[in-house]
Amino acid sequence: MNHVKALVIKFVMIAAVLGIILAGIFDFAFSDTLVISLVLTLLAYVVGDLGIFQNTGARAEQDKRNIIATLSDVLLAAIVIYFMGLSFAENSESIVAAAVVSAVVIGLGEWFFHKYIDKQVFEATDAPRNTQRDY
Template sequence: MNQMKAIAMKFVMIAVVLGVILSGIFQADFGQTLLISLVLTVLAYLFGDLAIFRHSGSHLNYRKRNVMATISDAVLAFLVIWLMGAALLGNGHHIVIASIISTIVIGAGEWFFHYYLENHVFGEKHRHSNKLSHP
């Protein structure tokens, strides 16, 4: 249940950022913006949050895992927004600018989102398993 809540939070964060930037500033269709948000949410959660943040390095080294996951989320965000934006909205210099701005804002949000994951989604499991293995 905590993972579903985390995915929903991530989707809302990404959809708001892309809604403001792609639809609000760059006049993209909101339906296309939601599609990009959905694809980015799923890919970023699977790769950035589950594969990299949860499993990279020691669970004691939160900062290292957060930096690695935030950078990977930002790179993925840029690529997804740019490639899907070019395919759906047209390949102009505006989509690159929109992708860069969106990536910066989403990357900042991801930094704090990983804190939430550590303390409310993944951290609970690690603390529970440590209690069981170290009486």
């Protein structure tokens, strides 16, 4: 259940950023920004959060893990937004700027999101469960 909550939070964050930047500033259709947000959320959660952030370094090295995962999320976001933007956009001249600006802002959000999932998702998953029942 913690992963579902984290995915929803991540999707809302990414959709808000892309809605403001892509739809609001770069005139993308809002439906296209939602599709990009969904794809980016799923890819970034699996690759960046579960793959890189959770498995890079020791748990005590949270800052190091966060830097590596955030940079990978920025790069992944820029690539996904660029290539998906090419297929959706009518004017492909501003795709690079839209992808870079969006990726940097998403990266800022990811920095704080990693702190959240480290405490609320991964720590909760790693905690030993009490399987003894008191009768």
